[in-house]
Amino acid sequence: MNGRQIGDVILDLQNISLRFGGVKALTNISFDVREHEIRAIIGPNGAGKSSMLNVINGVYHPQEGRIAFHGEERRRMEPHMAAMQGISRTFQNIALFKGMTVLDNIMTGRITKMKANFIEQAFYFGRARREELEHRKKVEEVIDFLEIQHIRKTPVGRLPYGLQKRVELGRALAAEPTMLLLDEPMAGMNVEEKQDMCRFILDVNDQFGTTIVLIEHDMGVIMDISDRVVVLDYGKKIGDGTPDEVRNNEEVIRAYLGVGH
Secondary structure, three states: OOOOOOOEEEEEEEEEEEOOOEEEEEEEEEEEEEEEEEEEEEEEOOHHHHHHHHHHHHOOOEEEEEEEEEOEEEOOHHHHHHHOOOOEEOOOOOOOOOOOOOHHHHHHHHHOOOOOOOOHHHOOHHHHHHHHHHHHHHHHHHHHHOOOHHHHHEEHHHHHHHHHHHHHHHHHHOOOOOEEEOOOOOOOOOOHHHHHHHHHHHHHHHOOOEEEEEEOOHHHHHHHHHEEEEEEEEEEEEEEHHHHHHHHHHHHHHHHHOOOO
């Protein structure tokens, strides 16, 4: 548990149900996210965790339920609108531009902040020039923060997996999000890489005040860094509370031990 001040509810999901044809991905799920907290979503494979993140950032539109962000009920949200509102996201499978450098990949995270029009950008004058310098400054700050100065000019495709994950986090941070959605940020990492990623997640949360919603399979990590945990199983919510409350929840224990399935 972290020492910073947890604020009021900024994201409220009520009775969310999502179906694909006849398949129920999420059934009647309600939970909230508070400002500045690290909120974990856990559950066995196929529990609906990634679907839940996709609902939050507008990739999927639930058939039932309502979502309120900063007190305003959201109707039909699209991913670019979510980004404009300050929701940034990383993915289970790394979605970087492999031929581009680390610097240029992170720069793409600034797109929602760019105001100059096409003509200004094409001829690189006035506002476009000022903007470019401002964006580069921000990107360099992210690079310093993530301690990847030594690879800033390296094409991402040449980097080991753990560093690619860090670059993807950098691109998400470049958008200066108020809420960061992390989909298995430590999957496939070794112990040392996981420790680094944990440190960066805690620092983002602590230093920038960013609210974090993350999916992660490593229970040790979840219990160490989360403020609250929501547990899904077969698209239904079976637990919600502090790490200790969830750890001692009988239904959660059964789902993880496979008893009764």
